[in-house]
Amino acid sequence: MTIAAPPGVFSITQIIGYVAYAVTIAAFWQKRDRRLLLLNGLGALFWTVQYIMLGAWAGAVTEALVTMRSTLSAYITEKKHQHLTAVIFTAAFLIGGVLTYRQWYDTLTMAACIVGTISMVYLEKIMLRWGTLLAVSLWFAYNFFTGSIGGALAGATLIATQIMTLVRMYRDKKLETAA
Numbered sequence: 001m002t003i004a005a006p007p008g009v010f011s012i013t014q015i016i017g018y019v020a021y022a023v024t025i026a027a028f029w030q031k032r033d034r035r036l037l038l039l040n041g042l043g044a045l046f047w048t049v050q051y052i053m054l055g056a057w058a059g060a061v062t063e064a065l066v067t068m069r070s071t072l073s074a075y076i077t078e079k080k081h082q083h084l085t086a087v088i089f090t091a092a093f094l095i096g097g098v099l100t101y102r103q104w105y106d107t108l109t110m111a112a113c114i115v116g117t118i119s120m121v122y123l124e125k126i127m128l129r130w131g132t133l134l135a136v137s138l139w140f141a142y143n144f145f146t147g148s149i150g151g152a153l154a155g156a157t158l159i160a161t162q163i164m165t166l167v168r169m170y171r172d173k174k175l176e177t178a179a
Contacts, residue, residue, distance in 0.1 A: 096110070
């Protein structure tokens with residue numbers, strides 16, 4: 001197994017990753033689902049560019065699909081459309097994963113995106129955050145192996161952020177119940 005040597009810390013490739021990192025962190029701080037989904041889509045667009053520059057094709061393809069999935073999920077409210085969206089994107093992630101597979105860790109993107117799809121389409125509020133916690137944990141590992149400094153930082157930060165957001169949401173739920 002070979003771990004990619006990342007470009008320099010201040011290379012344009014890594015700077016794009018840092019921008020993606022900032023947008024993604026902002027997304028996961030959101031308590032409102034639509035804002036989380038839209039900012040996540042924007043962050044995924046930046047990740048797509050960075051993965052292309054890193055030659056990490058599994059990440060690039062899945063993040064391009066994540067951009068579309070997150071944006072669509074923010075606006076699709078009818079159950080029949082949500083189911084269709086989940087099926088289409090799950091199939092797209094599987095096909096993209098097969099076509100871009102080079103290393104065992106390329107499968108992490110597929111798994112993360114399938115978990116993310118199920119979360120974005122079928123879950124909401126607290127359960128959405130639990131699903132995204134699992135997905136970002138898988139992305140953390142992928143970013144480590146591909147040499148994305150911003151991606152690895154994002155993964156570590158998002159794991160902590162998701163846990164803190166869950167605490168905030170559970171606290172808010174407790175306050176609503178008490179009122």
